[in-house]
Amino acid sequence: MSPARTDHDSRRRDVSEAVWQVLAEHGFGGLTMRAVAAALGSSTGLVTHYFAGKRELIAHALDILEVRTAQRPRQAAPAPGLAALRTQMINILPLTPDAAAMNRIWVGSWDVALSDPDLFAAQSLRYERIRTGLRTSIEEAQRLGELPDGDAGRLATSVLAFTHGLVVQALFDPERLPAATQTQLVDDFLTALAR
Amino acid sequence: MSPARTDHDSRRRDVSEAVWQVLAEHGFGGLTMRAVAAALGSSTGLVTHYFAGKRELIAHALDILEVRTAQRPRQAAPAPGLAALRTQMINILPLTPDAAAMNRIWVGSWDVALSDPDLFAAQSLRYERIRTGLRTSIEEAQRLGELPDGDAGRLATSVLAFTHGLVVQALFDPERLPAATQTQLVDDFLTALAR
Numbered sequence: 187m188s189p190a191r192t193d194h195d196s197r198r199r200d201v202s203e204a205v206w207q208v209l210a211e212h213g214f215g216g217l218t219m220r221a222v223a224a225a226l227g228s229s230t231g232l233v234t235h236y237f238a239g240k241r242e243l244i245a246h247a248l249d250i251l252e253v254r255t256a257q258r259p260r261q262a263a264p265a266p267g268l269a270a271l272r273t274q275m276i277n278i279l280p281l282t283p284d285a286a287a288m289n290r291i292w293v294g295s296w297d298v299a300l301s302d303p304d305l306f307a308a309q310s311l312r313y314e315r316i317r318t319g320l321r322t323s324i325e326e327a328q329r330l331g332e333l334p335d336g337d338a339g340r341l342a343t344s345v346l347a348f349t350h351g352l353v354v355q356a357l358f359d360p361e362r363l364p365a366a367t368q369t370q371l372v373d374d375f376l377t378a379l380a381r
Numbered sequence: 382m383s384p385a386r387t388d389h390d391s392r393r394r395d396v397s398e399a400v401w402q403v404l405a406e407h408g409f410g411g412l413t414m415r416a417v418a419a420a421l422g423s424s425t426g427l428v429t430h431y432f433a434g435k436r437e438l439i440a441h442a443l444d445i446l447e448v449r450t451a452q453r454p455r456q457a458a459p460a461p462g463l464a465a466l467r468t469q470m471i472n473i474l475p476l477t478p479d480a481a482a483m484n485r486i487w488v489g490s491w492d493v494a495l496s497d498p499d500l501f502a503a504q505s506l507r508y509e510r511i512r513t514g515l516r517t518s519i520e521e522a523q524r525l526g527e528l529p530d531g532d533a534g535r536l537a538t539s540v541l542a543f544t545h546g547l548v549v550q551a552l553f554d555p556e557r558l559p560a561a562t563q564t565q566l567v568d569d570f571l572t573a574l575a576r
Contacts, residue, residue, distance in 0.1 A: 213492040280534055294492035297408040300485055301551060310553045336569075343550060343558070344566055348539070351546030355538060357495060358505045363538070371539055374531075378573045 200226060201236050205247050206254075210287045213294040233324060244298055249304065251291050258288065267327035268376065274320055275349045275372050280356050281365040289353050319343040333380055341379070348375055395421060395429050400442050401449075403474065405482045405566050412438060439493055446486050453483065462522035463571065469515055470544045470567050475551050476560040512537040528575055536574070543570055548554040 206223035208217055219237065223230045237243045260277045261269035280286035299305040321342040327333040333341075352371060356363040362372075399420035403412055411552040414432065418425045432438045455472045458465035496499040522528040528536075533552035547566060551558040558566075 211496065213496040215493045216496055267486040290495055294495060296549065297489035298410045300489060301408040301411055306553065312447065313550060313553055340562075340566065340569065343547075344543070344570060347546035347550055347565035347566070348543045349546065350549055351544065352538075354491065354545055354549075355508060355542055358501065358508055367535075371535065371542070374535065375539060378576070381573070381576045 198236070201233070202246070202250050206250055206291075209247055209251075209291045209294065213290070214244065214247070214298050215294075217247060217350065219243065242304075247291075248295060248308075251288070251295065255288060255292075258285065263323075267323060267329060267333040268380065271320060271323040271345065272372060272376055274323060275345065275376075276369065278316075278349050279365075279368050279372070280353060280360075281368060286357065286360070290308045290357055293354055293357060313346065317346055320345050332372070345375075345379075393431070396428070397441070397445055400438070401445055402485075404442055404446075404489065405484045408485070409439065410489075412442060414438065427463060433476070439500075442486075443490060443503075446483070446490065449483060450487075453480065453499050458518075462518060462525045463527040463575065466518040466522060466540065467571055469518060469555055470540065471564065473511075473544050473548065474560075474563050474564060474567070475548060475555075481552065481555070488549055488552060508541065510531060511542055515540050540570075 201222070204222050205217070207225045208221045212221060213340070218240070219230050219233045222237075222243065223233045226233065237246060258277075261273050263273040278289075280289040296307075296309070299309040321338050322340045322343050324333060324345070328335055328338065349372075352363075352368060356368055386522050396417070402420045403416045405420070407416060408502075414425050414428045417432075417438065418428045420427070433440060434513070453472075456468050458468040462507070473484075475484040491504070493503040512534070516533050519528060519533045519536050523530055523533065544567075547558075547563060551563055
């Protein structure tokens with residue numbers, strides 16, 4: 187790779203890092219060309235070299251979020267069925283500072299996603315993918331007799347609702363909902379489903 | 382009341398209505414002095430007469446949201462205990478177009494609330510109030526033998542998590558989650574708790 191190319195890639199990474207930093211601190215409401223320039227310690231002119239405007243900046247922010255979410259450290263499920271379902275829920279929750287930062291940005295992205303048809307569609311599809319993953323574990327748990335029979339699709343919707351709602355409450359009340367309490371609530375929830 | 386006073390009040394109501402309209406369509410990300418002026422069919426100058434800047438505009442938006450939420454039509458609980466808990470959940474969900482618009486704005490407000498210490502504190506307190514209301518019904522349901530004994534505060538957190546997560550999913554997938562399906566999911570959830 188040529189030195190010029192390496193510089194370019196490294197500069198791109200710096201810009202992405204600055205966008206992430208602005209999002210984590212100020213959310214989408216604070217994501218401006220000027221704020222990214224400040225985080226980068228550069229001129230706004232340099233930032234406009236990468237993003238034509240606010241829309242491109244938001245699109246890039248969502249790309250970074252998607253990539254970092256896909257690459258985040260995750261627990262492996264110890265067994266299929268109910269144990270896998272529990273692990274899927276645990277992997278979503280803000281149990282570590284990194285996971286909290288990522289969730290803060292996901293929750294913040296809902297405001298823009300609800301107003302933009304393309305982002306809305308992408309978000310709806312993402313939910314569909316998560317529900318499909320949960321559903322697979324629910325059906326396996328039902329086959330194993332760990333969960334009672336019932337509409338697995340509807341149950342996947344409930345499990346995702348509970349998990350996302352817990353994310354929001356934990357972000358707004360981290361002292362009352364430390365990692366151990368969040369995990370306990372997941373276990374209570376699954377115990378009630380399994381009865 | 383003097384005609385001047387009446388004009389002033391009526392103009393304030395128009396401005397509030399314009400702020401609400403912008404929020405419902407474009408969320409907090411689209412809430413600018415210019416967008417409010419456009420919705421009002423006025424100059425930006427007139428809007429700056431009411432709001433010194435973006436921060437005042439957001440504060441006003443949250444005031445309207447709080448007032449409209451308090452005044453929204455609500456079902457009365459048919460009985461204390463489990464029935465009251467169910468009604469409290471139903472009254473939060475986006476079961477009507479008006480309730481969907483209000484929830485869209487609540488979910489959108491999380492991005493700004495997560496970044497601003499005052500708004501953050503107000504939101505945490507609001508959650509605490511909702512949980513206290515849910516907890517009262519849960520304790521009554523436990524006394525009536527409608528719910529098994531257990532930590533009522535922890536259960537209130539679970540109930541609110543499930544309800545808010547369902548709000549978010551329903552906003553992003555209104556066709557898959559019409560009012561009847563949301564209600565069914567609430568009933569499934571409560572049935573699992575009561576077992």
